Amino acid sequence: MLPDRILVVDDDLSMRQMLSILLERSGYTVETAASAEEALGQIEDNWPDLVMTDLNMPGMHGIELLTEVKRLGAVSERDVEVIVVTAYGSTRTAVDAMTKGAANYVLKPFNNDELKMVVRRALGRRALETENRMLKAQLRDQYYFGNLIGSSASMQRIYELIDRVKDTKINCLIVGESGTGKEVVARAIHFSGNRSAGPFVPINCGAIPEALVESELFGHKKGSFTGAVKDKKGLLEAAAGGTVFLDEVNSLPAAAQVKLLRAVQERKVTPVGGVSEIEVDTRIIAASNANLEALVEEGLFREDLYYRLNVVQIELPPLRERAGDLPKLIRHFVRKFSEEYDRGDLSVSPDAMKVLQVWHYPGNVRELSNIIERSVALCREGIISPADLPDKITDTGRVPMALAQEEFPDDGVNLDVMLGEVEKRWLLAALEESRGNKTEAAKLLQMSFRSFRYRLAKLGLDEITAD
Numbered sequence: 157m158l159p160d161r162i163l164v165v166d167d168d169l170s171m172r173q174m175l176s177i178l179l180e181r182s183g184y185t186v187e188t189a190a191s192a193e194e195a196l197g198q199i200e201d202n203w204p205d206l207v208m209t210d211l212n213m214p215g216m217h218g219i220e221l222l223t224e225v226k227r228l229g230a231v232s233e234r235d236v237e238v239i240v241v242t243a244y245g246s247t248r249t250a251v252d253a254m255t256k257g258a259a260n261y262v263l264k265p266f267n268n269d270e271l272k273m274v275v276r277r278a279l280g281r282r283a284l285e286t287e288n289r290m291l292k293a294q295l296r297d298q299y300y301f302g303n304l305i306g307s308s309a310s311m312q313r314i315y316e317l318i319d320r321v322k323d324t325k326i327n328c329l330i331v332g333e334s335g336t337g338k339e340v341v342a343r344a345i346h347f348s349g350n351r352s353a354g355p356f357v358p359i360n361c362g363a364i365p366e367a368l369v370e371s372e373l374f375g376h377k378k379g380s381f382t383g384a385v386k387d388k389k390g391l392l393e394a395a396a397g398g399t400v401f402l403d404e405v406n407s408l409p410a411a412a413q414v415k416l417l418r419a420v421q422e423r424k425v426t427p428v429g430g431v432s433e434i435e436v437d438t439r440i441i442a443a444s445n446a447n448l449e450a451l452v453e454e455g456l457f458r459e460d461l462y463y464r465l466n467v468v469q470i471e472l473p474p475l476r477e478r479a480g481d482l483p484k485l486i487r488h489f490v491r492k493f494s495e496e497y498d499r500g501d502l503s504v505s506p507d508a509m510k511v512l513q514v515w516h517y518p519g520n521v522r523e524l525s526n527i528i529e530r531s532v533a534l535c536r537e538g539i540i541s542p543a544d545l546p547d548k549i550t551d552t553g554r555v556p557m558a559l560a561q562e563e564f565p566d567d568g569v570n571l572d573v574m575l576g577e578v579e580k581r582w583l584l585a586a587l588e589e590s591r592g593n594k595t596e597a598a599k600l601l602q603m604s605f606r607s608f609r610y611r612l613a614k615l616g617l618d619e620i621t622a623d
Contacts, residue, residue, distance in 0.1 A: 160279050161185045161202075165195040165209040165221065166241070175208065182272055192216035196224060203234055206278055211242030211253075218242065219252060226257040237278040241266070304337075304344055305488045306481035310473040314341065317470050322349030327420060329465045330443040332472030333604060335522030338443040339403060341470060346399040351439060354398025357391050362407035369412045371428050374419070380429020392425050395438045405442040405465065406451055410458075417461045440465065447605035450595045474603060475517040475524060482513050485521065489528035490540070497532055504540045511542050515549050518602050580615050583608075 162184050164175045172188040179186045187204065189195035193216055195207065207225055211218035222238045229236050240253045243264040253261050259278035262271060304311065321328055322345050330338040339358060346356045364372050371381075375390030392400055402408075408416065419425045420440060424433040442465045451457035475482075486504060494502045504512070508531075517523050531544040542550050582601065590596035598608035 159183055159185050160205040161187065162206045162208060162275070163187050163189060163195060163198060163204040165189045165192060165207060165213075165218075167191060167210065167213045171210070178268055178271070179275070182275070184275075192218065192221035192224075195221060196228075199225065199228065199236075203232075204236060205282060206259075206275065207236060207238045208241060208275075209238065211240055219256060222253060222256050222258055235282055237282045239274060239278055304340065305485050306478060307484070308473075308478050308481050310478060311481065314470060314472065317468065318345050318348065321345060321468055324349075325439045327439075327465050327467045328441045328470060329448070329468070330441065330470045330472065331448070331604065331606075332443075332445065333474050333520055333602065334445045335520030336472040336474060337521050338445075338472060339401060341472065342399070342401040342441045342443065345441060346401075346439075351398050355395050356399050356401065357395040358401040358403060359391055360403045362404035366409050369409060370415060373412065374415055374425045375427035375430075375434075377427050377429035380427075384429070387427075390425060390427060392419055392438055393434055393436050396436050397438075399439045399441060402440065402442040404444065406444045406446040406448060406457060413458045413461050417458060417464060420461070420464045447595055447598075450605060471604070471606065474607075475520040476602075477607075479513070482524075483509070485524060486512055486528065489525050490532065493529045493532040499532055499535070500538065502532060502535060502538060502540060505542070508540050508542050508545060511545055511549055516602075576615065579611060580617065583611060583615065583617060 162179055164172055164179070164186060165188070166172050166175070167190055169190070172190070176186045176188060187198060187202075189198055191213060192209070195209070198204075199207075207221075209218045209221050216224075218240055222240065225236055225238055228234075237259040238257065239260050239262060240258050241262045241264060259281065260274045262274055304315065318341065328342075328345065330341055332338055342358070343356060346352060359373070361369070370376075371384075371388065371390070373390050373392055375388050375393060376384050378384055378386050402416075415426070419436065422433075423437065424435050426433050448457055448462050448466070452459045452462050475485075486509065490502055490504060494500065512524075512527070519526070527546060527549070530546065531540045535541075535544045583597070586597035586600045587594070589600055594608060594612075595605055598605045601608065603611075
């Protein structure tokens with residue numbers, strides 16, 4: 157690693173020489189300038205990591221240099237720390253330097269060890285801030301919506317919706333079967349939008365014990381219940397300036413639904429045991445793998461809360477309806493897990509690709525990810541073969557049983573009619589099995605309630621199956 161570069165700016169030659177020797181002995185690369193104007197010329201050609209400048213100099217003043225360095229740094233997206241050194245110290249000048257962005261303020265005459273400590277701290281803070289920016293950039297790259305995998309028409313609609321809501325505070329509801337990637341979409345909205353610098357706080361509402369839901373979401377005051385030994389900030393407040401993702405929001409108990417409605421409407425929360433409200437600037441994205449409309453009709457979910465959360469709905473299709481995206485998804489997961497398991501450049505054999513493309517994936521993208529991870533871990537050669545895939549894929553038939561046919565008819569087949577008849581038969585069978593309950597029938601067929609209702613209407617079965 158190259159040593160940090162420090163630019164010393166002082167109109168006193170002896171001071172420049174003394175600081176150069178001191179800092180070079182500490183392992184830094186040092187350059188000097190006799191004026192602020194000369195320093196700015198050097199900075200434009202070769203940016204330093206830190207500027208150490210005298211305050212009172214002929215021409216441009218040290219505070220003016222500080223201000224210009226910070227301005228140029230902002231324009232060029234560079235972060236340069238500045239330390240002001242002067243023999244004329246006062247509280248006012250110190251405050252002025254610090255408010256304009258100086259990392260520190262050192263008075264002459266100074267102790268050499270103290271000066272070196274100030275330099276180390278300034279460069280250490282710069283390195284930490286640089287690392288934080290890199291990590292945030294990696295998160296943005298990882299979750300930016302362009303990196304969601306798939307080019308099908310349904311995914312294109314999702315990309316468009318993400319792009320339209322990412323820079324707003326509008327509440328979103330993401331619906332879809334388990335494993336379709338609801339949290340991935342929520343992260344894409346957050347990290348591609350103007351709230352990406354704020355926190356992203358995912359909450360699995362179904363995993364929180366009912367007695368603790370309100371405390372976890374809204375916080376509590378010391379002594380409000382047994383075990384509340386100190387004040388605790390709720391997760392909605394912790395997500396201020398960012399996004400909170402309420403997964404399985406359908407699992408919230410009735411009391412928590414009431415308080416969440418207040419938080420969504422007013423952007424305010426009241427901690428358990430508290431008497432005053434706390435304002436929260438938090439975007440809310442909710443998700444459900446259950447049909448919230450049906451739960452509202454059954455009285456299990458508040459209708460007013462449903463409409464507050466469902467301002468914009470993003471419906472994720474099951475993987476079986478995204479057959480064209482499978483090859484891209486498969487290659488994506490192979491690359492991902494090959495790197496994770498240090499397996500080099502693995503590929504998928506044509507036979508294995510065929511097997512993977514005809515499986516119906518009841519667990520959706522999550523199931524595909526697990527299958528590929530297993531195959532990468534178990535693969536002995538440089539290519540994944542059918543032998544590396546789970547038995548459930550290779551042994552139970554490579555097409556859904558409903559579509560299997562031993563021989564192709566001599567006179568051909570009307571595929572649309574055949575598929576329509578198969579679809580109609582299984583829709584009616586599912587309704588019979590569920591005793592007419594459409595929500596349960598949709599679950600048996602591993603599809604969303606909305607998709608199930610659409611298919612009934614398409615085949616003219618909605619009237620004869622009306623509840």
